[in-house]
Amino acid sequence: MDKLKMAGAAYRALTARKQAPSLYDLCDPVFLGRKHGDPHIAKFYRTALGNPALRPLLRKAGLPELNDPVRFRAIRDALIAARDEADPDWTAIGRPIAELIDSVQLQHPRPPASIAPTQMPRLADIDSAIRATSDHLLRSWEHNGFIPTYAAFNLIGDPDFGSPAFLAALTGLNARSYKNSTLLFNLARVFIARSPAAGLINPPWRGIAEPIWAPVQIRHRSAYYDAFYVEALLSFIETGLGTPEDVRAARRIVADMVQFCIETSRERVRSAEGESFDVITALAPPPHPRFSRFFTQIKQNLGFGVYVPDCDTTACAISAATQANSTDPILDRPLIDFYAGYQVRAGANEPLVTVPLNDNVDYEGGIATWIDSISGERPFGNDLDPTLNLDVLEVSFRNCARWAIVETPSRLDTVRRIVDFQRRLVASGAFAEPKSHVYYLPELYCAYFGRCYASFRALDEGARRAIDPDGVFEFIRERVLAYVADELVAKEMNVFDAALALIALGHLDGDLAHFTPALHCVLNHLGEGGRRGPFKAYEWNKMKTPTRILVGGPEVTSAFVLMGLALARKAILQRPRNG
Template identity: 55%
Template sequence: MSAPHPRPATPWATPTASYLGNLARAAYRTFRTPKTGPTLYDLCDPILKGTRPGNAHLRLFYKVALANPLLRPLLGRAGLPTLRDEAHFRALQQALLAARDHAAPDWRAVGAPLAALLDEQAHARHAPLPNRMSADPLPPGHLETLIRRCAGHLLGSYRRNGFIPAYGAFNLIGDPDFRGRDLLVALDGLQARTYKNSTLLFNLARVFVLANPSVAALIGPPWRGRAEPLRGPVQIRHRSAYYDAFFCEALLDFLGSGLASRTEAEQARCAIDEMIRFCLIASCEQVPDPRGSGSYRVVTALAPYPHARQSRFFHTVTKVHLGFGVFVPDGDTTACAVSAATQADSDEPLLAQPLIDLFAGYQVGSDGCAPPGVAINGGIDYEGGVLTWIENASGELPYGNDLDPTLNLDVLEAVFRNHARWRIAEHPERLACTRRIVRFQRRLAETGAFADSRSHLYYLPEVYCAYFARLYATWMRLPSATRQAVDPEGSFDLIRARVLSYVRDELMAAEMNPFDAAMALLALAKLGAEPASFAPALRVIAEGFGEGPRGAPYCAYEWNKMKTPTRIIVGGPEVTSAFVLSAAVHARNASAASDSGDC
């Protein structure tokens, strides 16, 4: 039996105490600081409070999300000096009146005065400190202990909840990459009126937050590493097919490690089977091919009633008020669910569909498919990329459409897993579609855009690196003839080299938290780096063990996010455990292969 893991050492031993201390100091400064100008409520109460004419949702959202009794004491102290100017005050209020009263507002005109205010406010991107963590190797047996403890956390959570949850939290400080230009793009490109309303008002509140450093420090206190801790006062627990697919892969890694007891193996297999059914049956819906040739079964992130598993508050009230009344299927959830089911040897009929044909209909430049309307990450070349959202059977696309680099890695991963079944190399159109996604990824590597957070909508650059490594491991298992057909230009070798360079020279050169370290370790292990390079990430993971709440091995960190309607961070203690589990399994496998000379 492995020796028990030691108690976590400084600086990971008391993250909660440090966080609460920062909150207390920020709260004290906030309520001691005099107002510097009109507040959000001075601006909005006269036109949005109470029963008035115009768009009812705008007033309802204001009441529930911004003018509630919890936020009023805080934002009631956050004045905006610019609004002392009567002309600025009236221009912003007139824009809000247009959003309230017009049946079809000119959203760019509505957003223009707010966009200008956003650009006036400083919002520096978080920058981690240099890495000072020891890179000493772990004692024998520690890696196995980490794997077992993290797997036990996942299986225990599944037993308690009937699923493995993730959590979401809204952050009023917003995303530093989302500026005035992006607000106008979003207001113009989003389709649901409720989602436009929530994006408008969340970003209005954000201006007042950013203009008041003490309030900003209270809402967004500093943290260690790159991935932001999930620590909002309201965390929404929910289940998603996307998360289930991810947890399936982590449990499959545990089974493949050979460390599971007979009971744990049985529990893991039962959980995997149930989660695959949730993905491919409960979360599925039929959608039309955008090019008019039939229909497909695809996967939506939030399952409909009665399958939905969400915090009661979010399910019954907040979901609709925030603009999430309709949740359409998406390419990321579909691809990840298909990949996990394929790895689990599922025989569900959905897998027989050549989904590459559906993805081709959402590929930019393919048969007239236009670039995304919500081009928040407009600094990248979208050609060949696959859009995020899939139009449902009713023709709804409430979030418009956008395009994310990491999502396209997941699409390729599902395609490679099913290359024989879908006849990718033998079918000219499918091969052409796949090659164009590969070239899209190559351009991101050539330009260095993959390492820029502004290029990503839903992920951090280090998550992109880990997901590319996941894809690369699948790629290397393909027949050589298929690899040559898909990538005659050697793009995968080029991307691999650029990703490894970023992980070694940038990600690991800075201070990491356990989530960052798991991303780095996954990338190194799956891309064939020397096992000696694993030590810094392993040390961070080992030292962070025990930091989590209520007996969880690790805290929750930013896994994925949304930039509209405000910064929404999604993660959970179980998510961190799953990443650490998989990273430790693959690092162990790579080290064993290196020791045996089987590289």
């Protein structure tokens, strides 16, 4: 990111000449100084959009169409209805704002082709980078008492979140607070995207994964993140590069994180059949998420107070515990039986997906994201993400024998239907489209397919044949490797892109020559993180509602680079370039 250009964007935003009604002209009379109506929407407006940091950047950003008093009044009336009506008509409220959203044109990154070095880096340099990233994770744990992850808001929103997705979210989200925040964030993003402030809030970057540069980053802890830190530290131990002291420390940390995943974050819910099931919540109750007091209050003001379990966190936490050889009884309960109740069956339970942000995907056979709490809460409504479904398969393969999947027709059917969901996704080419993914990038889908494929290949031949008699996994492997070769490593990458490429290539037995550009990218940028770690923070996953919320951090980058380098190192040692 060019700091000079960002400074120029800030200057233009602060000194722009006002020529049309601004966000504050529209909203201040509705939400400031009012004592009636829904108290949350006014509090959200003051905290998120009317705050002293954002107001100077947007106070002169106006929309010429709002000079039309009829259109101005229609939007204001919609905001008043959202504030005052006990049971708002969210479609009617969203319609005039949806028209504004359609005036915003955003694009996903399109990295240019790159000429990468062809000489494989020295193994000693790869080993040094592995030690640097593992040391970063160990030091972070020692300093914080956990390994943190960070969330940051990008107020310009997601390129794929147009008016249809906006209206789908308004009607499909369950909690009024999330509807309120989605409404106001998406109104604000129009003013941001069409003003000089866009260059400050959404500057261009190198590669595909978005850097998390926002000055306000919310540090927290979740079982989902700990599960991947477990995998990273296990991969470090496997390399044999750690000192005895480092290995002992890594094992202690792994044990603590596994406990956090499957004990601290455990929550009891009911399956579709009414049976009690233990699953893993997205955010454990306080004080476990480790928010600061400041951000705890902001989170409440923004309406992000209710979290429920999700299928992805549950799958990854159980997988991490399995890899760490946990003996907790939670691993003995066949999780695939629970997932069957969240599997979409065309014509039967399709309304399970209430927020179809990726409606270009055929959901049949896929597992939805969010799990109803024991009290029936589902504030996010429900959606369906392809990468999540890879995690469901991965944990099922790791526990295939324990859960008697092949021997139980209903379980085998559930797994086969997820596999067929993935087959159709990849055959259509939709896996390579950002719109298909609710929480991830296509590049991350490739890396996570690699994890899934490795677990599948570890099964005995009979189990593989029973689960995949038609060779779907080999078909997907070929498509994913082609995508990594043609669309990822052949183009300009940042460190996180390169790490994802290495993970995919390593697990999928990719051509050793394709490792080379990704390895050079990682090694050439070692040290870019300055005092915070070896590398900068990049987008790992995201939320599209209520706006684009990125999750990642310097430790996350170190973890993914560590896993990618460990796999590359193994491939180099097993498959010499001239062998």
